[in-house]
Amino acid sequence: xxxxxxxxxxxxxxxxxTAERIRSYIESAGHTCELRDAGEFQSPADVVNLVSxxxxxxxxxxxxxxxxGRLLMDIEIPFGVIFGGTDINEDVKVEQKRVVMEQVxxxxxxxxxFTDKLxxxxxxxxxxxxxxxxxxxxxxxTDVTEKFCWTEFLRSSEWHCENLLNVLVIIGPKIDPVxxxxxxxxxxxxxxxxxxxxxxxxxxxxxxxxxFAVVNSSVSEGMSAAILEAxxxxxxxxxxxxxxxxxxxxxxxxxxxxxxxQEFVHQSQRLLSDHELRERVVRNGKLYVxxxxxxxxxxxxxxxxxxxxx
Numbered sequence: 640x641x642x643x644x645x646x647x648x649x650x651x652x653x654x655x656x657t658a659e660r661i662r663s664y665i666e667s668a669g670h671t672c673e674l675r676d677a678g679e680f681q682s683p684a685d686v687v688n689l690v691s692x693x694x695x696x697x698x699x700x701x702x703x704x705x706x707x708g709r710l711l712m713d714i715e716i717p718f719g720v721i722f723g724g725t726d727i728n729e730d731v732k733v734e735q736k737r738v739v740m741e742q743v744x745x746x747x748x749x750x751x752x753f754t755d756k757l758x759x760x761x762x763x764x765x766x767x768x769x770x771x772x773x774x775x776x777x778x779x780x781t782d783v784t785e786k787f788c789w790t791e792f793l794r795s796s797e798w799h800c801e802n803l804l805n806v807l808v809i810i811g812p813k814i815d816p817v818x819x820x821x822x823x824x825x826x827x828x829x830x831x832x833x834x835x836x837x838x839x840x841x842x843x844x845x846x847x848x849x850x851f852a853v854v855n856s857s858v859s860e861g862m863s864a865a866i867l868e869a870x871x872x873x874x875x876x877x878x879x880x881x882x883x884x885x886x887x888x889x890x891x892x893x894x895x896x897x898x899x900x901q902e903f904v905h906q907s908q909r910l911l912s913d914h915e916l917r918e919r920v921v922r923n924g925k926l927y928v929x930x931x932x933x934x935x936x937x938x939x940x941x942x943x944x945x946x947x948x949x
Contacts, residue, residue: 640949641671641695645686645710646702647723648676651812651837653864654723657777658702660934661721661941665700668942672700677707686710698948704750705730708743717948720744721751722761724861724883731764741765749944751775753862754886773944776887778937779867779928787845805907807854810835810846848872852910854903860884867932870894870924875910875917877903891916893924 642665646658658674665672673696680686690696698716701707703723711718720743730736744750744765750772752758762769809832813819826832838846847853853869853876860883867887869876876894878884888894895910897903910917 640697640945642673642945642948643686643690643696643699644672644674644701645677645680645699645707646674647678647706648674649812649814651839651843652814654702656840656864660778660780660937661700661702664938664941665945667938668945670945677701677703677710680710683710683713687713690714690716698945700945700948704740704743705736708747709739712739712743712746717748718746719749719751719944719948720747722753722757722861724753724757725859727752727757727760727764728859728861728883731760737764744771747771748948749773751940751944753777754883756882756886757861760882773940775937775940776932777862777864777867778934779864779871779932780934781844781868781871782841783845783848783872784839784841787842806831806833808833808835808846808850810837810843812837844868844872847874850874852877852907855879855884856903857881857884862887866894867928871928871932873921873925875920876924877906877910887927889923892920893927894920 644662647654648658649655662672662674696716699711699714699718701711701718702721704720704726708720726740730740752761752772752774753776755774758772758774761772823834826834847869853865853874855863855866855878857879858881860881862883866876866878866884870893876888878888878894878896880896880898885896888896890896895906897906
């Protein structure tokens with residue numbers, strides 16, 4: 640079977656990594672999977688044209704109910720969807736988007752949520768048969784390159800110009816131009832905070848492994864791969880206390896949660912001074928990822944669901 644797989648494929652992002660991993664599962668089961676960036680298409684009609692020009696497509700899959708799922712609304716082949724997080728956490732608040740996502744979910748053969756909480760939110764805000772929504776946590780694979788040069792990385796973020804004990808390095812691609820500009824403006828006038836360009840996953844994991852802690856300050860998350868990767872690498876996690884993060888970070892067990900800037904500073908200071916706490920969250924975080932976020936279960940789930948699209 641040949642599948643069309645739509646996702647937001649900005650380079651070196653969690654979405655791209657997740658899509659590539661799922662694509663590999665599909666192809667390892669003997670199917671052919673063509674992964675395309677949802678940003679290539681302006682409307683559902685564009686996808687209809689693609690499918691009609693290439694009748695060999697027998698099914699489709701999409702990550703994110705609105706950004707990618709809406710593009711599959713008019714195709715005549717069966718499809719499934721994977722919640723991205725912002726679709727259920729944020730887009731449902733916009734009535735026009737909510738109506739579209741509801742239609743997508745009703746037409747989809749199946750849907751996948753990363754957490755029980757995300758499934759509950761979807762059932763609360765969107766009309767759909769709950770039996771078609773499956774919960775499958777994201778799997779995590781970390782790979783640290785041996786060629787990564789920590790000194791060069793710090794120099795590239797201008798860290799060498801500062802002599803501060805505690806610093807924060809923000810690393811990643813500029814997805815939202817407006818937000819990126821705001822962040823750059825704040826960083827320029829904030830001592831000890833630096834921006835670094837995105838890196839390939841192996842280099843990113845190498846950088847994470849050298850850090851004292853990994854911080855997640857998102858106001859909305861489906862399931863943060865960065866948090867799980869940090870746990871797998873043996874790095875403590877400090878995460879904003881939102882549903883998506885609290886679903887994977889148990890406070891003082893697998894990481895630390897905070898709800899305000901003051902609480903973030905307090906929890907950071909605890910990590911610095913309480914070695915027993917640090918060792919406990921590192922140990923438990925690693926065990927949690929090994930037990931709940933393995934590749935085997937995720938691969939089997941997606942292969943089984945894709946088979947239902949026949």
